Amino acid sequence: MQACEHALAGNGEFVVDVHTHHVMPDGPWTKNAPDTVQLVLGMVPSCGASNRLECASRAAYLHDLFLASDTTVAMLSDVPSSGAADAPVPFLDQLGTQQLAAQLTHGGAPRVLVHNVIAPNFGDLRARLDEMESAATTGNVAAFKVYTAWGPNGRGFALDDPAVGLPVIQHAYDLGVRTFIAHKGLPLVRFDAAHNRPADIVAASRIFPDMQFVVFHGAWDKNHVEGPYDPNAAVGIDTFLRALDDHGVPPNDNVWVDVGTVWREVLRDPTTAAHTLGKLLKRVGRRRVLWGTDAIWYGSPQTQLQAFRAFTISHEFQDLFGYPALTDTVKSDVLGLNAARLFHLDVHASRCALATDPLTSARTTAAHLRADGALPAAARPNGPSTRREMLQWLAAPATRWTPL
DSSP: OHHHHHHHOGGGOOOEEEEEOOOOTTSTHHHHOHHHHHHHHTTSOOOSOSSGGGGGSHHHHHHHHHTSSOOSEEEEOOOSOSSGGGOSSOHHHHHHHHHHHHHHTTTSOOSEEEEEEEOTTSSOHHHHHHHHHHHHTTTOEEEEEEOTTOOGGGOOOOTTOTTTHHHHHHHHHHTTOOEEEEEOSSOOTTOOGGGSSSHHHHHHHHHOTTSEEEEEGGGOOTTSOOOSOOTTOSSSHHHHHHHHHHTTOOTTSSEEEEOTTHHHHHTTSHHHHHHHHHHHHHHTOTTSEEOOOOBTTTSOSHHHHHHHHHOOOOHHHHHHHOOOOOOHHHHHIIIIIHHHHHTTOOHHHHHHHHTTSHHHHTHHHHHHHHHHTSSOOOOOOSSOOSHHHHHHHHHOTTSOOOOO
């Protein structure tokens, strides 16, 4: 086991990123979904390629996650689309990425899991249900995912709607896919704000107690500063927590949350970061908060990971707001063990199997290539990445932080 941990690096942690992305740079979506192209280009850092979409390609994905970060397992997702014609990475291409990673990690446990993103409010519902069944028969769907705020003519749908949402969840249940994900908050292009709120997925969790529901982004809104829980808030994470209260969902039940993009944005302000993580851990439950980064939209997630490892919630905030301490045990749960429980990953089998795979063993080679300029350099931290830097930042909050 010590040899496995040494080979994995990253303190030997089992890190599961449940929220990752890449694109197919030459796919039909580049012509059929110009708004999505602009959305992606607005997030992806330049890597020197003539086509910037190559900076978020399948190859860049495998590099940034498994060679330039301590990520052990990644869950591949996609952005809003009506189907394969306008999806940056259609389901069959997601399977291709999964298969390529499996070939590179022969003999080991899976390194890439996949969501199947569905849009049940586009076209005939029966056709969408058939597509779900087709995807599920591959045996590779770890979860179904929806963007409830995305829809034709800018109109979304609700998961507790008996005409659309409930039949979709019921079909997922009947197909044996018992994890259901919805993007909530973080408004994107042409989103229907009325259907981007979290109450419907929380309500659905009471109707399907044998399923697991994951609220991507936790209803976080970049235009709202998170503070202590306010049940009367009209936007942000508090609307999610209020929905849990309204529907009587206890902590550590069948509602989960990930921090994709959220953590990257709030770590700029330690106070906001403490409130964001603290109230999620307190109310959703320390066993129901999942590590997600939205990589590789922002390049390698390693700096986000380093900042999380270094972060603490002060004793003052623990006393005032009842937030739990960010102990090593809690961090290990968030970084990977919670996802292992949700997706039934064998932590020890995966850890040892992955310790000798080509991706892991290629880390040293990748480091040399970055030093020689053959690969892009690892991203600079957008905030502190060690305990010393965090303490320095907290001591001078008005000072713009720069890497030491």
